[in-house]
Amino acid sequence: MKRNKITIVGAGNVGATCAHWAAAKELGDIVLIDVAEGTPQGKALDLMEAAPVEGYDSIIIGTNDYADTADSDVVIITAGIARKPGMSRDDLLNTNAGIVRNVTEQIVKYSPNCYILVVTNPVDVSTYIAYKASGFGPNRVFGLSGVLDSARFRTFIARELNVSFEDVTTFVLGGHGDDMVPLVKYTYVGGIPVSTLIPEDKLEAMVERARKGGAEIVNYLKTGSAFYAPSASVMQMAECILKDKKRILPVSAYLQGEYGESDVFAGVPAIIGGDGVEKIIEIDLSENEMQALKNSINSVRSNIARLS
Numbered sequence: 164m165k166r167n168k169i170t171i172v173g174a175g176n177v178g179a180t181c182a183h184w185a186a187a188k189e190l191g192d193i194v195l196i197d198v199a200e201g202t203p204q205g206k207a208l209d210l211m212e213a214a215p216v217e218g219y220d221s222i223i224i225g226t227n228d229y230a231d232t233a234d235s236d237v238v239i240i241t242a243g244i245a246r247k248p249g250m251s252r253d254d255l256l257n258t259n260a261g262i263v264r265n266v267t268e269q270i271v272k273y274s275p276n277c278y279i280l281v282v283t284n285p286v287d288v289s290t291y292i293a294y295k296a297s298g299f300g301p302n303r304v305f306g307l308s309g310v311l312d313s314a315r316f317r318t319f320i321a322r323e324l325n326v327s328f329e330d331v332t333t334f335v336l337g338g339h340g341d342d343m344v345p346l347v348k349y350t351y352v353g354g355i356p357v358s359t360l361i362p363e364d365k366l367e368a369m370v371e372r373a374r375k376g377g378a379e380i381v382n383y384l385k386t387g388s389a390f391y392a393p394s395a396s397v398m399q400m401a402e403c404i405l406k407d408k409k410r411i412l413p414v415s416a417y418l419q420g421e422y423g424e425s426d427v428f429a430g431v432p433a434i435i436g437g438d439g440v441e442k443i444i445e446i447d448l449s450e451n452e453m454q455a456l457k458n459s460i461n462s463v464r465s466n467i468a469r470l471s
């Protein structure tokens with residue numbers, strides 16, 4: 164029986180932690196690849212040497228050679244620079260656009276049948292670049308945004324109510340930027356609408372904190388950005404493909420008329436299963452929510468227009 168093969172491009176904070184979650188969940192064998200010589204090799208060996216203690220059976224290799232990534236089922240792109248305090252994610256575009264394009268070309272050459280999950284920021288634009296460079300169908304290339312942004316919003320709500328994190332469900336839509344759209348209307352705690360449990364002003368403060376959740380961590384860390392919750396989030400997306408889970412998750416997906424938008428990536432709810440983005444779900448939005456989504460998508464479009 165063929166084992167799943169997961170390639171993670173970029174062996175930095177997000178990439179190495181993705182490998183950690185993937186091994187802990189025994190999602191498959193793992194290839195960690197980076198331009199830095201020694202880094203992926205050292206981190207992969209170190210992680211594999213934890214296997215006898217933790218009891219997972221993933222084979223983990225580190226490399227600088229794309230030939231080792233051949234025939235991957237899922238490829239996660241985390242390569243590129245991260246922001247520092249005072250920067251926006253969009254400030255990373257000039258450096259990261261070329262990296263994502265180049266990485267995608269290499270990946271596709273060796274794994275023509277894979278699914279590509281993009282993490283590198285600004286993620287909605289990076290995912291657009293990877294989609295165009297891959298020549299893959301839109302179901303096979305998508306990005307990390309809403310799972311992470313929703314996880315932050317869920318965390319704040321669960322702590323406020325002192326309930327299990329698992330029992331809070333929500334959606335955050337739009338681009339993964341400061342104008343993302345957390346949807347209070349679609350937020351439930353154990354099936355109960357959150358608006359009946361938390362006063363409006365407190366909820367609004369949590370919405371704002373979720374929107375700025377990335378910057379909050381950057382301001383603490385100073386030298387880089389969040390990686391535990393981001394890597395857990397993207398590995399949940401990978402797991403949905405590898406196990407054909409068909410979960411409904413908010414992901415950065417290619418829009419072809421949904422929500423009145425085309426030829427752009429933005430966070431929307433979608434069924435994620437063995438065939439990647441199997442269906443984008445269009446939910447009812449109020450006029451204000453739709454306008455907020457459009458504003459957020461317009462920010463993504465203006466960055467796409469900056470690409471040469």
Ligand SMILES: NC(=O)c1ccc[n+]([C@@H]2O[C@H](COP(=O)([O-])OP(=O)(O)OC[C@H]3O[C@@H](n4cnc5c(N)ncnc54)[C@H](O)[C@@H]3O)[C@@H](O)[C@H]2O)c1
Nearest residue numbers: 173174175176177197198242243244245282283284286393
């Ligand atoms: N979409 C999201 O929600 C989300 C969440 C967290 C981080 N990010 C983004 O993910 C990216 C990585 O973050 P990080 O904290 O891991 O950064 P990091 O600096 O710790 O790691 C980045 C790694 O990429 C490698 N790299 C650079 N160019 C490469 C290339 N051409 N090929 C292969 N590897 C290359 C570097 O050597 C480094 O090891 C950043 O752009 C960050 O903004 C996005």
Ligand SMILES: O=C(O)C[C@H](O)C(=O)O
Nearest residue numbers: 246252284377378388389
């Ligand atoms: O904030 C960042 O730059 C990294 C990531 O997009 C996040 O939301 O944590």
